[in-house]
Amino acid sequence: MVIGGYGGEEFLSEVEIHDVDDPADECVDPPSMPFGRSAPEAQVVVMTGDDGQETRHLLVCGGYVDESGDDFGATDDCSRYDFDRDVWIPDAPMRRQRFDPESILLDSGEMVVAGGKAADNVWLADSEVYSDGDWSDFDQLRLPDGGLYHYCLLRINASLAMLIGGMSGGTDEDDMSADAYFLDTTDYSWTRVPSMATPKAGLGCGFVVNGEGAQEVVAQYGNDTEIFSLRSLEWREGPPMPQDVRYAGSGQLETTFAVFGSNQPSDTIYLFDEVNYDWILLENRLAEPKFNVKVLPIPDEYLNCDSTSK
DSSP states (O other), X not given: OEEOOBOSSSBOXXXXXXXXXXXXXXXXXXXXXXXXXXXXXXXXXXXXXXXXXXXXXXXXXXXXXXXXXXXXXXXXXXXXXXXXXXXXXXXXXXXXXXXXXXXXXXXXXXXXXXOOBXXXXXXXXXXXXXXXXXXXXXXXXXXXXXXXXXXXXXXEETTEEEXXXXXEOTTSSOEEOOOEEEEETTTTEEEEXXXXXXXXXXXXXXXXXXXXXXXXXXXXXXXXXXXXXXXXXXXXXXXXXXXXXXXXXXXXOSSOEEEEEETTTEEEEEEEETTTTEEEXXXXXXXXXXXXXXXXXXXXXXXXXXXXXX
């Protein structure tokens, strides 16, 4: 699922369904969001009804929504998509305005949003958690480097995530980072790991399982690709991206990932070939050129199409 983004002249509200594994598969796109937003954050969250029954909804929050005025146009707004009713529902706003934060899901199904850039141009390091229609501070998790946005927070397994790159620096001039960290999601502690050779922000990222069964992390920005071995804890040069791709959205698949769009803007979708370690330009394209999209795999049972996740 490809959510929102920026088309070069307007903030986009459209939501697209793409089956990367089967481009010929026909899916019905959900209705557009109530308004356009660039670089929002989204997760499928668990809601508990008055009858005690749990249902799952798509929660989309934050992003950039306005270029007018003196303030940076970050928003705290949240909208929730009801898969069963096929409608968008206004939801409680976050406690902070956040442009391009990242998030993880707790074992409970609750969404924790971290970092981003606020409307007063402050880089955020704090986080907050969404639980059954309300937000509260999540003091267990604070980002390193004085706050980050345009960074990657990638879930590796049930107890480990990895943070890569981003714009850092608090309230100072934008500073593109090459730093990388492991996040222990059992106690939310950070462990510094080797930095990338080249700083990256607005990067494409994902983990791959190669032909030998080894897990590796891929980070991409512009034409540059770097690969991090989870065995040796070392970065190495990866295959060059054929196109200068920046501020794309990353969509994780089972054993690889794809990047959607670019800041030209572009309608391209590139898949990382985890067997041959190369980038493949897919024939299917986005509905229009765009960047700063949010990409989220959605289980097939929530959608009106045939394959496992889109």
